[in-house]
Amino acid sequence: xxxxxxxxxxxxxxxxxxxxxxxxxxxxxxxxxxxxxxxxxxxxxxxxxxxxxxxxxxxxxxxxxxxxxxxxxxxxxxxxxxxxxxxxxxxxxxxxxxxxxxxxxxxxxxxxxxxxxxxxxxxxxxxxxxxxxxxxxxxxxxxxxxxxxxxxxxxxxxxxxxxxxxxxxxxxxxxxxxxxxxxxxxxxxxxxxxxxxxxxxxxxxxxxxxxxxxxxxxxxxxxxxxxxxxxxxxxxxxxxxxxxxxxxxxxxxxxxxxxxxxxxxxxxxxxxxxxxxxxxxxxxxxxxxxxxxxxxxxxxxxxxxxxxxxxxxxxx
Amino acid sequence: xxxxxxxxxxxxxxxxxxxxxxxxxxxxxxxxxxxxxxxxxxxxxxxxxxxxxxxxxxxxxxxxxxxxxxxxxxxxxxxxxxxxxxxxxxxxxxxxxxxxxxxxxxxxxxxxxxxxxxxxxxxxxxxxxxxxxxxxxxxxxxxxxxxxxxxxxxxxxxxxxxxxxxxxxxxxxxxxxxxxxxxxxxxxxxxxxxxxxxxxxxxxxxxxxxxxxxxxxxxxxxxxxxxxxxxxxxxxxxxxxxxxxxxxxxxxxxxxxxxxxxxxxxxxxxxxxxxxxxxxxxxxxxxxx
Numbered sequence: 123x124x125x126x127x128x129x130x131x132x133x134x135x136x137x138x139x140x141x142x143x144x145x146x147x148x149x150x151x152x153x154x155x156x157x158x159x160x161x162x163x164x165x166x167x168x169x170x171x172x173x174x175x176x177x178x179x180x181x182x183x184x185x186x187x188x189x190x191x192x193x194x195x196x197x198x199x200x201x202x203x204x205x206x207x208x209x210x211x212x213x214x215x216x217x218x219x220x221x222x223x224x225x226x227x228x229x230x231x232x233x234x235x236x237x238x239x240x241x242x243x244x245x246x247x248x249x250x251x252x253x254x255x256x257x258x259x260x261x262x263x264x265x266x267x268x269x270x271x272x273x274x275x276x277x278x279x280x281x282x283x284x285x286x287x288x289x290x291x292x293x294x295x296x297x298x299x300x301x302x303x304x305x306x307x308x309x310x311x312x313x314x315x316x317x318x319x320x321x322x323x324x325x326x327x328x329x330x331x332x333x334x335x336x337x338x339x340x341x342x343x344x345x346x347x348x349x350x351x352x353x354x355x356x357x358x359x360x361x362x363x364x365x366x367x368x369x370x371x372x373x374x375x376x377x378x379x380x381x382x383x384x385x386x387x388x389x390x391x392x393x394x395x396x397x398x399x400x401x402x403x404x405x406x407x408x409x410x411x412x413x414x415x416x417x418x419x420x421x422x423x424x425x426x427x428x429x430x431x432x433x434x435x436x437x438x
Numbered sequence: 439x440x441x442x443x444x445x446x447x448x449x450x451x452x453x454x455x456x457x458x459x460x461x462x463x464x465x466x467x468x469x470x471x472x473x474x475x476x477x478x479x480x481x482x483x484x485x486x487x488x489x490x491x492x493x494x495x496x497x498x499x500x501x502x503x504x505x506x507x508x509x510x511x512x513x514x515x516x517x518x519x520x521x522x523x524x525x526x527x528x529x530x531x532x533x534x535x536x537x538x539x540x541x542x543x544x545x546x547x548x549x550x551x552x553x554x555x556x557x558x559x560x561x562x563x564x565x566x567x568x569x570x571x572x573x574x575x576x577x578x579x580x581x582x583x584x585x586x587x588x589x590x591x592x593x594x595x596x597x598x599x600x601x602x603x604x605x606x607x608x609x610x611x612x613x614x615x616x617x618x619x620x621x622x623x624x625x626x627x628x629x630x631x632x633x634x635x636x637x638x639x640x641x642x643x644x645x646x647x648x649x650x651x652x653x654x655x656x657x658x659x660x661x662x663x664x665x666x667x668x669x670x671x672x673x674x675x676x677x678x679x680x681x682x683x684x685x686x687x688x689x690x691x692x693x694x695x696x697x698x699x700x701x702x703x704x705x706x707x708x709x710x711x712x713x714x715x716x717x718x719x720x721x722x723x724x725x726x727x
Contacts, residue, residue, distance in 0.1 A: 137568060140569040271699065275695040324684055373574055418577075
């Protein structure tokens, strides 16, 4: 197992490096001189010279990448073009908010998806199955930014039950665990949960259906094992794959919340990205994407390891 | 994907069977019909649209559904919603389908090369693919089009890059499973060149599954493409596009919520129909079921 951990971790290293290379290149695929993407247009000449020096913009690209990576590894993500502030503090609080939203959506979407998927898989071909599949297809086909607007119309405009904007009553980004704050979380979390719900349903339906069709289940049934006992076997066999899908989905929730965050003005990384795009604040765009994708790489690794832990066949 | 091997074992009969199974699948046929109808209306837009998609009027802004002369109401600039939705569909469909089509061509080619050639070339292609898998798809699309700036071309480029890696993976795995089959081996033993083997033996067996997989991506692509426009990264006003219309109508959710929801309903309908057709196509092509 230790060698598995070591090997998987070693394999993620080049991926992480390539991901950071991609993020580094974002500044260079942006139209215009990279210096214009890093500094505001009215920057004084000595600042331009200083930044050019410290980022080594006059050096060849591979060297620049090295310097940039060196800065990043020291925790220096650079400064925002729009605010002139260090990026990390803003990004840090945005990440926390996005994590809260992603976890809340996962807490809604994963259990529901598991329930629908398992029931559908166990009752293949019945009306329950068709209903669950219908919900799953609707879940993955719905433009969630639109669903968010529909939720706002129903629960905020018509019923006036829940707030539609922001993460807290006072409009600050800070988050706390009380009803005022939770009520702001409800609509965005439900909206965002439909995609993982649909995907988990689809996946689990397939897995559970396949497992129930296997010979060992027939044998167990023949030996007189009751439904509860069978369930235990199904869960044990479905867990590694189900876990993998959920892990990836959590990553997608973190990285894919930009649209929902925009609709609900949720002060997370999505809103940060959205503002960065509008202000053409490339350093913020770059850092946010770097941190989110690194999170995704780490999550992938964690999922791999968890799978290996649960299923010895995966350890090779 | 292992079913690819079984498919051509009955050469002519296989596609007849697929067609027969599709004909029995009423839901798939219905969804295909809806899509076809939308396509026809969009192509005939200049003839069927009652008004101009650009010309608005300050005095008839945000009229409700059923307003005389404007059956689906008007938008925030007083433009006819029916017309804008029809013209908007043209752009939304183009933005949604073209990335998948281009990615199908590029990703399919690269995947078949990776699967058939194997070795260092296959390794190289697959490892680069792995890197793109390290990004959640929405994030990747936003990153690329955010850096490139708004515009239709940039949005299509960004989405194409999002869809190439998954198509490569599917194409590679199907091709790998076909490559080791006996008839490919015997073709090789009889002296057929790599190109001939790919053309005669590999392509007919792998294109189907790759195509079905690609159709499955159209639904996601539609949502993402309109999503980019919704964020202001795709089309620019006054161009009608469902995602952008949804964005500009956001301010109207308090006075005309139903009108404001219409573009999203169009995206949803298209997306769910493409999903159903893709699912139907897959199960019709699956000989096991």
